[in-house]
Amino acid sequence: MSSQQEPVDEIVEPILPEIVDPPVRVPLKVEDWISVLVLAGLALITFINVIVRYMTDGSFAWTEEISVFLLIILTMTAGATAFVRNQHIRIEVYADGGPPQRRRRLAIIGNSIVLLFFVLLTILSGRMVFDDYTWGDTSPAIGVPNWWYTVWMPVLAGAITLRVAGILRRLLRDGK
Known part of the structure; x- marks a missing residue:
């Protein structure tokens, strides 16, 4: 190797930054593995x-x-990890710009709205499960x-x- 060439490891930079998970009680690996x-x-x-479709010109209906x-x-599982890792859809210029106090206030408002939505989704999808069970609907x-x-919708919305x-x-x- 000539003195002009640098080792490849020193030249190549990582394409994506390493994601460090925030501290949580239940590891995000649970949702990651379910998603995988x-x-x-x-x-x-x-x-x-x-x-099957190629070989028989038929298809499995199920x-x-x-x-x-x-x-x-x-x-739902990928959404849970996106919220915790702060990778959900948002207007980053607006949400991540400005002074820290403003960013914190926006994060509190945004997460409060998301929390309200998922509480309602948990309750209403629980009622849907109850109706499906009561009426005996089949697929x-x-x-x-x-x-x-x-039944998995209220469980995952609750998560x-x-x-x-x-x-x-x-x-x-x-x-504080």
């Missing part, structure tokens, strides 16, 4: 359906039903009770509610 497993399940189901269910799980493709699918409440608690505690 659900995404792998979605890929597998879709792959199987494509192969794959769409399961895929929609898994997409809801994926959205169109597989014929299993609908509440098998819908996001707890995550956002923890963020809000830390914001209020650290500001």
Whole structure:
């Protein structure tokens, strides 16, 4: 190696900064692993359906039903980690600009609104599960009770509610 060349490790900078998780009681790895497993399940189901469709000109009717269910799980688990890691959708120039006191106030207002939304979502989706259970609705493709699918919405909305409440608690505690 000539004296002009630098080792590759010293030249290459990381493309993405390392994400450091904030301190939480329940590790974010729980939601991360659920998201990874659900995404792998979605890929597998879709792959199987494509192969069957290619080989037989038919399709499994149940794959769409399961895929929609898994997409809801994926959205909720990934949403929970996005809130905790402060990677949710927002106008960063506005939310991250200005003096620290203003940013803190905006974070408190934003997280309070999100908390209210997920409390309501937990309650209302819980009522939907109760209705599905009471009326005995079944899914169109597989014929299993609908509440098998819908029961996860209030559970995961409740998990996001707890995550956002923890963020809000830390914001209020650290500001004093």
